[in-house]
Amino acid sequence: MDVTKRFNRIVAIYFQLQAKPIVRAQDLAEQFDVSQRTIYRDIKALEQAGIPIYGEAGTGYGLVEGYRLPPTKFSREEILTLAAAEKLMQKFVDPDLFRHFSSVLNKIKAYLRYSDKLNVNLLEENMLMGSLAHRFNENVPSALSILFESIAQHKVVNMEYQSSASVKPVHREIEPVGVFHQGNYWYFMAYCHLREDYRQFRIDRIQKIQLTSIPFTKEHKPLSHYLAKEDPSPTTTIRISVPLVYARYMEWERSYYGFISEEITDTGVIMTFECKNMEHEFARWYLMFADQARILEPEELKERVKELLANIQL
Template sequence: MEITKRFHRIIAIYFQLQARSVLKAQDLADRFDVSLRTIYRDMRSLEQAGIPIYGEAGTGYSLSEGYRLPPTSFTQEEIISLVASEKLMKKFVDPHMFRHFSTAIGKIRSYLRYSDKLNMMLLEENTWMSSPGLTFNERVPDALSVLFESISMRKTIVMEYRAIYRDQANTRKVEPVGIYHEGNFWYFVAYCQLRKAYRQFRIDRIHKVSRTDETFTREHKPLSYYLDKKESQPVWSIRLRVELEYAKYLQWDRSYYGFESEQIENESVIMTFQSSNHEQEFARWYLRFADHAEILAPESLKTCVRGIVKNIKI
């Protein structure tokens, strides 16, 4: 059994080497939940099998340039993951990027056995995902692709961007740092050359975009650094008392509004949230189920909700 596990691990390591330019031993050890000594031993086994692996202390392992062996078969679980990933890509990326992904999947299909191709087709015919709505501006079908290219090539982009508080789009030249998906939308963090500061942008608000040949003017930190700063903004602790029978209906989207914990008390559920925009975003979400929930804290949220209700035009 141990020999079989090691064989599958070594094969998996090989495909990881094919997929990445550099792999660190510690990352492999964490991925496969084994010791560094085990990874070193697996690497020696690959080298003894004739795989040209290049290793450098402090950098990692990589395959010699140009060396590739196509996979000859996939497990049933891997085929399932391919179908799922294609459906997810169609739902969450722009049409331009999905076309490239479909081409890549097509190349993978060419290595499948006939029976595996039939299985894949059967899964595709019986898997469906709803449309996410207006995730991208239909007039800019390649926005996500341009941003990924910009980040990988370290080239600035010029875009026409309409912020939510503006009636018209204005032109910005920015240096994209990273892209992330939150709630139902794609966002990216970029250094804005106009504002001389880092800003967050929502991709569906881009009206036009193109990559330039201009290299970034500065070195940027990883995306996680800017997201951590975003998360460090002041937040408000919110407590709601929700009717027990109704609480189940909030499970689908409460995570988008800072849900933290819940506790059942008699015929109700006490829910705790952490929100950085409780007076607008959270308050308006709360109004969707206000007849089934009581605001316990803070008082400022109660005041805001009362104000919104007072201004309702019926």
């Protein structure tokens, strides 16, 4: 059993070496839940099997440039996963990036057996993904692709960006750090030369975008570093009580409003939030369930909801 487990691990390490320019022993050890010494032995086994690996302990490993094996045989589950991934990509990325992904997938499909191609076609015909409106600006179909290219090449991007607070787009020169998806939108973190600081942007608000040949002026830390910074905005503790039958309808959006925890009682569900925008965002969201939910605290939220109700024009 241990021999089989080690063999599977060594094979998995080899595929990672094929897929990445540099693989660190520390990352492999964490992934496979073994010691770094074990990873060193696995690397040695690959070298003894004739795999040309460069690098050393403490830095990272990679395959000698130009060394690649012919395309491997895919399992049935892997093939169907690729087909499903294409559908997901069609929904969640911009048209330009999806076109590139489909091109790659078609090249992979060319190596499949006839029966596997039939399975892929059958899945594609019977898997539908509803589109989400306004995820990208239709006039800028390659925004995500350009940002990826900028990050990979360390090249400055010029863009016209219209924030929620601006009447018209503002020209920005930025150095993108990373891209992430949250809620229903794609966001990216970048160093903005206009603001001389790091800023978070939403991709669908880009009106124009162009990759330049200008190299980055700074060495940027990984995206996780900037996302991990604490938001200095104060929060308000909110507690509401909702009947159990209605609480499930709130699960989809409550995380956007600072949801912390819930307690199921005999009378329903008590939800606790730490909200950064109680007066405008939370109060208006609460109105969707106001005929069933009850505010436990704070009193300020009760007064704000009453104000909104008083201003409703029928």
